[in-house]
Amino acid sequence: MFVIPSTGGDLREVPVKHDGLRSWFSYRISLSPDGKAIAFSADTSLIPGESMTGCIYTIPVKGGQIRQLTDTLCSQPAFSPDGKMLAYVKKCAPLTKDEDWHSDVWVVPVDGGVPIQISNMQGEVLGPVWSPDSRMIVFDRFEDAGFEGNELFIVPLTEDYKPAADPTIIELPLPSFWSMIAGWSSDNEIGIALRTPGRSAVYTVPVSGGIATQVAPSGAYSGRWSPDGKRIFFCDDTAVFSRPAEGGQASIIPITGVEWATGADASPDGTRLALVGGGEGRSIGLFTVSVAGGEAELIQPTTSDYRGYDKTSWSPDGKWIAFTRYNHSGLADLCVIPSDGGEVRQLVASAYPWRKIFIGRPAWSPDGNLIAYPTPEEEGAGTIFVIPLEGGNPEIVAKSEPGVVSKCVTWLPDGKKLAYASAKASYKLDVGMGSGVNGDIWILRLDTKESVRLSTDLSLKDVDDIDWSPDGEKIVFSAYWASEKDFYLIDNFLPLPQPAQPEPEPPREP
Numbered sequence: 001m002f003v004i005p006s007t008g009g010d011l012r013e014v015p016v017k018h019d020g021l022r023s024w025f026s027y028r029i030s031l032s033p034d035g036k037a038i039a040f041s042a043d044t045s046l047i048p049g050e051s052m053t054g055c056i057y058t059i060p061v062k063g064g065q066i067r068q069l070t071d072t073l074c075s076q077p078a079f080s081p082d083g084k085m086l087a088y089v090k091k092c093a094p095l096t097k098d099e100d101w102h103s104d105v106w107v108v109p110v111d112g113g114v115p116i117q118i119s120n121m122q123g124e125v126l127g128p129v130w131s132p133d134s135r136m137i138v139f140d141r142f143e144d145a146g147f148e149g150n151e152l153f154i155v156p157l158t159e160d161y162k163p164a165a166d167p168t169i170i171e172l173p174l175p176s177f178w179s180m181i182a183g184w185s186s187d188n189e190i191g192i193a194l195r196t197p198g199r200s201a202v203y204t205v206p207v208s209g210g211i212a213t214q215v216a217p218s219g220a221y222s223g224r225w226s227p228d229g230k231r232i233f234f235c236d237d238t239a240v241f242s243r244p245a246e247g248g249q250a251s252i253i254p255i256t257g258v259e260w261a262t263g264a265d266a267s268p269d270g271t272r273l274a275l276v277g278g279g280e281g282r283s284i285g286l287f288t289v290s291v292a293g294g295e296a297e298l299i300q301p302t303t304s305d306y307r308g309y310d311k312t313s314w315s316p317d318g319k320w321i322a323f324t325r326y327n328h329s330g331l332a333d334l335c336v337i338p339s340d341g342g343e344v345r346q347l348v349a350s351a352y353p354w355r356k357i358f359i360g361r362p363a364w365s366p367d368g369n370l371i372a373y374p375t376p377e378e379e380g381a382g383t384i385f386v387i388p389l390e391g392g393n394p395e396i397v398a399k400s401e402p403g404v405v406s407k408c409v410t411w412l413p414d415g416k417k418l419a420y421a422s423a424k425a426s427y428k429l430d431v432g433m434g435s436g437v438n439g440d441i442w443i444l445r446l447d448t449k450e451s452v453r454l455s456t457d458l459s460l461k462d463v464d465d466i467d468w469s470p471d472g473e474k475i476v477f478s479a480y481w482a483s484e485k486d487f488y489l490i491d492n493f494l495p496l497p498q499p500a501q502p503e504p505e506p507p508r509e510p
Contacts (some may be wrong), residue, residue: 001013001014001016015062028076028078029077030077030078032079033083038060039057039086040056040057041055041076053073055068055070055074056069056070056074056088069086069108069110070108074088074090074106076089078129080107082134084110085110085161087105087130089104090105102123104117105125105137119167121153125140126140127180129181137154137155138153138190139153150171152170152176153168153170154168154170168494170493174194175194176192176195189491195483195484198483199219200464200478201214201219201479202477203215203223203456204232204477205474205477209454215247215476216478217250222262222464223467224266225468225469226242226245226270229470229471232244233266235263238259240253241253254293254294255294255296256294256296257277257295258279260278261289263310265361266291268315272290273289274286274287274313274323275296276309284308286323287299300337300341300344308326310323310324310325310361311323315339315364315368316368320336320339322334322371324360332375333346334371334387348375360373360465361373361465366411366413366414366415370386371387371389372409375406383399384397384420384444385397406421406422408463410468412472413468413471413472416445418444419444439463440453441456441460441463441475461479461480463479464477
């Protein structure tokens with residue numbers, strides 16, 4: 001543990017001369033209001049091999065005698081602003097086999113004494129913070145292992161620091177994560193970090209660049225053009241939708257026989273959709289269905305060798321559907337199947353788990369002879385390949401710098417250009433793509449192999465799918481923004497003081 005002047009200066013280590021006390025680095029420490037003492041939780045076992053259980057201690061900043069204030073399973077100490085009490089969280093074992101572990105907020109005098117229980121909650125609590133007058137405590141609660149809470153609880157205290165009333169509950173607009181309660185200001189504002197949810201949306205943008213237009217609500221993805229360019233199909237987590245390309249109300253396509261459907265692509269004649277679906281007792285499979293909706297027709301079930309399929313792509317002549325499939329090790333293959341069902345033909349066997357990067361949605365050349373797809377090479381560079389429908393050796397047509405991955409590609413209707421999307425991973429590729437940043441869309445000339453970045457006026461993250469319009473004038477794409485944390489101030493949460501009630505008038509004489 002270290003202390004530093006708030007105005008800057010040299011770090012000074014707090015001397016803790018006790019081999020048996022090892023601080024729980026994942027929990028906070030607390031500095032007393034006068035700056036003379038630190039409270040911290042630590043492992044307490046002094047016997048080798050004995051399980052570690054947390055107690056809360058105080059120690060002078062300059063070093064000296066350590067004082068133990070609580071028993072075991074305690075953490076997250078917080079000095080009261082008046083310096084008299086210490087709030088903390090105590091974990092409690094279940095009383096019966098049907099109950100779960102839970103925790104509550106307690107307070108204890110800093111000079112030692114009898115602890116006082118402040119809350120009696122179901123679930124886990126985190127981050128007790130005092131009001132400036134030491135008369136209230138705010139904390140967060142979560143009910144599962146996700147460490148996210150949607151409510152703050154404020155407990156008023158009596159003069160002797162006992163609960164004075166039931167907690168005031170503040171419902172948060174977004175979940176907090178690990179109880180990032182920063183503090184309680186002197187003018188009654190509580191600072192807290194809230195996690196914005198991950199979201200996706202579908203946009204269109206002119207191929208010359210410009211301002212992208214959102215064409216589907218938040219949560220939508222996999223935007224695809226109809227063959228006549230008059231409609232855009234897209235998906236959410238359960239269903240497939242259609243909306244006019246020039247704007248208007250989106251409508252759900254009523255598909256029966258599956259509980260969910262995704263990755264839809266229209267046939268060249270515009271009458272059917274190829275998609276991936278599942279549910280209602282069916283494992284994940286490939287289906288086709290009328291663009292007006294109806295019963296989904298299974299053309300390829302999941303076999304025992306493969307656990308699922310991904311985005312489909314219909315060939316220009318309508319005879320084939322390209323798709324990706326994953327085996328139980330998570331490796332992705334690029335395959336084609338006759339559009340009315342039949343034998344699956346594998347074109348590319350990938351050596352890359354989907355957790356790193358999967359083969360994106362296949363893109364057919366306008367003549368139907370080639371299929372373009374993105375996947376990385378061994379050094380982790382995003383690469384666009386093309387392979388003949390009849391099979392053979394893939395050819396590299398575009399390659400990015402190492403650490404930049406490519407997820408999706410589409411072919412210009414005249415066959416002279418490709419559009420593809422790339423993103424720079426903020427972590428290693430084996431942690432997945434949800435953390436992709438600096439997403440870009442590129443236009444590649446196949447004759448010169450020259451790529452030009454397409455301006456969208458958006459700070460793109462992970463571009464998930466991309467499709468060139470039939471007239472070659474626009475691109476539809478879907479982008480994903482990973483969950484992030486923002487800082488908020490909460491005010492006007494305290495109950496307003498009630499006006500004094502007038503004294504009742506004495507009864508009048510009859």
